[in-house]
Every structure is written in structure tokens, then in C-alpha cells.
Amino acid sequence: MKLARIGAPGAEVPALLGPDGRYRSLVGHVADIAGEALSDAALVRIAALDPEKLPVLPEGRIGPCVGAVGKxxxxxxxxxxxxxxxxxxxxxxxxxxxxxxxxxxxxxxxxxxxxxxxxxxxxxxxxxxxxxxxxxxxxxxxxxxxxxxxxxxxxxxxxxxxxxxxxxxxxxxxxxxxxxxxxxxxxxxxxxxxxxxxxxxxxxxxxxxxxxxxxxxxxxxxxxxxxxxxxxxxxxxxxxxxxxxxxxxxxxxxxxxxxxxxxxxxxxxxxxxxxxxxx
Structure with missing residues (x-):
């Protein structure tokens, strides 16, 4: 599974790269690709989503792939x-x-x-x-x-x-x-x-x-x-x-x-x- 954050600096939204090569929004499923969203349990929940049912994000800036990095x-x-x-x-x-x-x-x-x-x-x-x-x-x-x-x-x-x-x-x-x-x-x-x-x-x-x-x-x-x-x-x-x-x-x-x-x-x-x- 390939996870990303798409959008302007400070306004990135969590996304999943679908099999079709398009970024799909994870808004409503995780707050960000950060913190507890990176746990095994959270990743299993994301993996269970059907990418075809997630909204396609418009092409735009790719942000850092992890948000709120502590160290x-x-x-x-x-x-x-x-x-x-x-x-x-x-x-x-x-x-x-x-x-x-x-x-x-x-x-x-x-x-x-x-x-x-x-x-x-x-x-x-x-x-x-x-x-x-x-x-x-x-x-x-x-x-x-x-x-x-x-x-x-x-x-x-x-x-x-x-x-x-x-x-x-x-x-x-x-x-x-x-x-x-x-x-x-x-x-x-x-x-x-x-x-x-x-x-x-x-x-x-x-x-x-x-x-x-x-x-x-x-x-x-x-x-x-x-x-x-x-x-x-x-x-x-x-x-x-x-x-x-x-x-x-x-x-x-x-x-x-x-x-x-x-x-x-x-x-x-x-x-x-x-x-x-x-x-």
C-alpha cells in the first residue's frame, strides 16, 4: 500500500495511491498519515477500503509522506x-x-x-x-x-x-x-x-x-x-x-x-x- 499527502504546504490531505495511478482521498477515514494512523491496526483498516469508492483527488503538489513528524x-x-x-x-x-x-x-x-x-x-x-x-x-x-x-x-x-x-x-x-x-x-x-x-x-x-x-x-x-x-x-x-x-x-x-x-x-x-x- 502506498500512502501520500496531497496539497499545499500545511493543507495536505491524506491519500492512497490507487491501482489506476490516481490519488484517492482518505479524508473521513484518517485525519492524516501520522501518529496512530500508522499503527498496524489502522493500516489494516485502510487496506480494507475499496479504492474505487474513494474520491479522486485533483493533480497537485505531493507533500511529505508523513505528517507531524516528532523526530x-x-x-x-x-x-x-x-x-x-x-x-x-x-x-x-x-x-x-x-x-x-x-x-x-x-x-x-x-x-x-x-x-x-x-x-x-x-x-x-x-x-x-x-x-x-x-x-x-x-x-x-x-x-x-x-x-x-x-x-x-x-x-x-x-x-x-x-x-x-x-x-x-x-x-x-x-x-x-x-x-x-x-x-x-x-x-x-x-x-x-x-x-x-x-x-x-x-x-x-x-x-x-x-x-x-x-x-x-x-x-x-x-x-x-x-x-x-x-x-x-x-x-x-x-x-x-x-x-x-x-x-x-x-x-x-x-x-x-x-x-x-x-x-x-x-x-x-x-x-x-x-x-x-x-x-
Whole structure:
């Protein structure tokens, strides 16, 4: 099942992508694709609806696929070949940092390079959407806490991140630095999240082309590990790292300047397309 949120920023309505490729309104069935609507029981109720009997939504903006995100949690350096291109050792435990929830935007919304930026970079990532609350979750139970998956573009300002002191967060949480979607794809549709192809292009040039098979820490490990340090709540998003091919890893490094078009996607989870502007 593919769930989405359609409409202008702040006025998105919950939707289901029907077999005919049209978005069908879930208004009256769920308040939003958020919180308790992501529980297994709620998803079963949505799956039981007949899409043909749901109103067709007019074509319009696709919003972030999850509303009211409480925590936007990131796992860094989770692909060995990306750690190598970043000049960092392979982590012995998952690296956790946070993105500001104000960075979240729709999958096709414009990216805005922040003021003073010289090193805005791209990163395609697999996102986990939590559907069941938990803390101190065992790895064996972790998949039961996942509602589904989505594409995440974890944009990064490398100078802010690495050269301005403090933690990574200031280079990760800029406005528009967290496009998510187009869909939340429920976990029953993805047979093996460790076998998904990820890719990203800038102006049609392939920059990243990888697979989740090369993750260092798998999804049960990530969910369990994060839950040792904070409770996880329905609607929290965990983005799980990027394969190689980021701008800072190129020789010479290459960063977004404005005017480009970035496209990215993950097998089975849809695609994003963003024009790049400046704040």
C-alpha cells in the first residue's frame, strides 16, 4: 500500500495511491498519515477500503509522506564505501544525529541553498517510518515497529557540518534539507529492504548508484540501537545512510550551486525531483 499527502504546504490531505495511478482521498477515514494512523491496526483498516469508492483527488503538489513528524533521526556513515570516500573509519556502532523537523518538505519541492553556503551536498537514503511506539526494543522485534519505508534526500552543507565547530546538526537541518516521499510504502510491500537499489542524478548525470545490501548496520539493528537512547513514537522517521557518490567524495569535490535539477529514487519507493534555488 502506498500512502501520500496531497496539497499545499500545511493543507495536505491524506491519500492512497490507487491501482489506476490516481490519488484517492482518505479524508473521513484518517485525519492524516501520522501518529496512530500508522499503527498496524489502522493500516489494516485502510487496506480494507475499496479504492474505487474513494474520491479522486485533483493533480497537485505531493507533500511529505508523513505528517507531524516528532523526530527526524539519522544514521551516519552506514555504507562502508561512503565512509571511505568521506575519509572516516567504518563505525563500530551506528552514528546517530538529528535533522530539524523544519527541514522536512515534499519530494518535489524546491531545494534552497542556505545563505553563506559553498558546500551543499546530496545524499539519497532509505527512510524508516515508525508505526509502533517502543523503547529498549529487541532486534528480533524491531521490524514490528516499522510502518513502512520512504525515499529521503538527506541534504547536507559540508562546511556547516564539518568546519564550523560543534555537531553535524547545523549542516543537516537547514530549511528544505529533508524531502521525504513521494509515498510511505507499507512494510508488507517490500519483501527485502536489504535488496533495494538507490540512485541520484544531478542534471541527468548519475552521481549515486548503490544498494541497501551494502549497509553496515541493518534495519533491525538500527531500530533497536536507536531505541536504547530514546523512545520511538509513531511517525518518527529514521533515515539510514547513503551509498557512495556524494559531492564531497568527488575529485575535485562538487557541490550544488543553484539552477540544477536533482532526481533520485529507490526501487519500489518512488522518485523525487527537485530544482535547486538559493535562500
Amino acid at each position: 527526524f533521526i539519522c544514521i551516519g556513515l552506514n555504507y562502508a564505501d561512503h565512509a571511505a570516500e568521506a575519509g572516516m573509519p567504518i563505525p563500530t556502532e551506528p552514528v546517530i544525529f538529528m535533522k530539524a523537523t523544519s527541514a522536512i518538505c515534499g519530494p518535489n519541492d524546491q531545494i534552497l541553498i542556505p545563505r553563506g553556503s559553498a558546500k551543499t551536498d546530496w545524499e539519497v537514503e532509505l527512510g524508516i517510518v515508525i508505526g509502533k511506539a517502543g523503547v529498549y526494543i529487541e532486534a528480533a522485534d524491531a521490524m514490528d515497529h516499522i510502518a513502512g519505508y520512504c525515499v529521503v534526500h538527506d541534504l547536507s552543507e559540508r562546511e556547516f557540518q564539518n568546519e564550523r565547530g560543534g555537531t553535524w546538526d547545523k549542516g543537516k537541518g537547514c530549511d528544505t534539507f529533508g524531502p521525504i516521499g513521494p509515498w510511505l510504502v507499507t512494510r508488507d510491500e517490500i519483501a527485502d529492504p536489504r535488496a533495494l537499489r538507490l540512485w541520484l542524478e544531478v542534471d541527468g548525470e548519475r552521481m549515486q548508484d548503490g544498494s541497501t545490501a551494502t549497509m553496515i548496520f541493518d534495519l533491525p539493528t538500527i531500530v533497536s540501537y536507536v531505541s536504547q537512547f530514546m523512545s520511538l513514537q509513531p511517525g518518527d522517521v529514521i533515515t539510514t545512510g547513503t551509498p557512495p557518490g556524494v559531492g564531497m567524495g568527488r575529485t575535485p569535490p562538487r557541490f550544488l550551486r543553484g539552477g540544477e535539477v536533482v532526481t533520485l529514487g529507490i526501487e519500489g519507493l518512488g522518485e523525487q525531483r527537485q530544482s535547486v534555488g538559493r535562500a
